[in-house]
Amino acid sequence: MNLRLNPVLTALVAAALFGAATPLAKALLGTISPFMVAGLFYLGSGIGLGAVIVARRFGAFGNRQATHQSGQRIQRAEWPWLIGAIIAGGVGGPALLMLGLVSTPAASSSLLLNLEGVLTAVIAWVVFRENVDIQVFLGMIAIVAGGVMLSWQPGDAGLSHGSLLIVAACACWAIDNNLTRKVSSNDALVIASLKGLIAGSVNLAIALGAGASLPAPPTIAAAMLTGLAGYGVSLVLFVVALRHLGTARTGAYFSVAPLFGVALSLAIWPSLPSMTFWLAASLMALGIWLHVRERHIHEHVHAFLEHTHRHHHDEHHQHGHDFPYSGDEPHTHPHTHVPITHTHAHFPDIHHRHSH
Incomplete structure (x- = not known):
């Protein structure tokens, strides 16, 4: 996968x-x-x-x-x-x-x-x-509009x-x-x-x-x-x-x-949804679609970082081990990230909390 x-x-x-x-x-x-x-x-x-x-x-x-x-x-x-x-x-x-x-x-x-x-x-x-990014922002607008339409009396x-x-x-x-x-x-x-x-x-x-x-x-x-x-x-x-x-x-x-x-x-309470319901659902679906298709890529810098979490040995985790290591992945232990600058698609995860 x-x-x-x-x-x-x-x-x-x-x-x-x-x-x-x-x-x-x-x-x-x-x-x-x-x-x-x-x-x-x-x-x-x-x-x-x-x-x-x-x-x-x-x-x-x-x-x-x-x-x-x-x-x-x-x-x-x-x-x-x-x-x-x-x-x-x-x-x-x-x-x-x-x-x-x-x-x-x-x-x-x-x-x-x-x-x-x-x-x-x-x-x-x-x-x-x-x-x-702009797509996430536009998606939020669509979801808010759907929520207001749905809840308005x-x-x-x-x-x-x-x-x-x-x-x-x-x-x-x-x-x-x-x-x-x-x-x-x-x-x-x-x-x-x-x-x-x-x-x-x-x-x-x-x-x-x-x-x-x-x-x-x-x-x-x-x-x-x-x-x-x-x-x-x-x-x-x-x-x-x-x-x-x-x-x-x-x-x-x-x-x-x-x-x-x-x-x-x-399924629990069978009923025919109203047109407003479907319009609201469509707006929310549009917002979700905009979120899903968003892609973020640029050159960025990784500062020195030491922490503990479950990980694979990918491009951000090239380190040794101070305990007997069987080669199984993913695994969890304290590890250190050395400074590095590179470009790839990424999310603001625990390794990419940098400014823009």
Whole structure:
């Protein structure tokens, strides 16, 4: 498979899993409170991924290379970024989404979630100074236009209350995405598991404090399994894609999530979509297409860099090893990049965070 397509496909699979979780959350909201749904989703994610981490560590016993990988630790300077990401995306985002879903049709909610990619790109561009080419900018305009068309209420002077809550959730996740970029070179399983455990506990505490009670065991299991796939595995794949594509591009590919949500929601609640729905979907599809076809190439300089992440021995990773190396790839260990100047197509990944 073309190595350039690997992170793109990773982002698309992450989007599919997350998009499918939205109509399933809508179905669960008929029986349990929004904060309870968010709490169970994230707890399912955190516990499930935590079990994978434990199993991986146990399986790595006796394998020095694998142990080296599982021992990767988040640096002290990175914790503020991760904590901020957990608060914004793990607590604020899902709570606002669940509240918005109460009064917003599932299909419309799914398409509105396209705004997360747009807001992610805007923050990456304006705040973190990540390069965004003209095609990405035009794609954002198309997606915003589709979102406004979809959520506008006839006869009203503004957006519906439920739609605004979903837009606010997208803003929280956009902040989360940009903060997570700062720690994306770390173990994606650990990042996603921590977010799930902390965010799940907070949302569950809010639900119980507000007087909600735990649902029946089958409902708990369904919510946690949905959260493991739609929030847990999806986030792991998103972090991996973020590492290779940068924030704005990963957010753009992730914008296809609502398309999967729409397909599933229409299957759960069969109905004939309105013309406005299709016009909005067409505008969003145009925006996604503009994002996908963008290509960025110029001469650039790599400064000295030392870090730890999962990698292949490509043109950016020509280094030796201070431990017995079997030749297996990809692998993870601390390594150093020497300064180099060259030209090739690239994304603003963890090795290409240069100015323009």
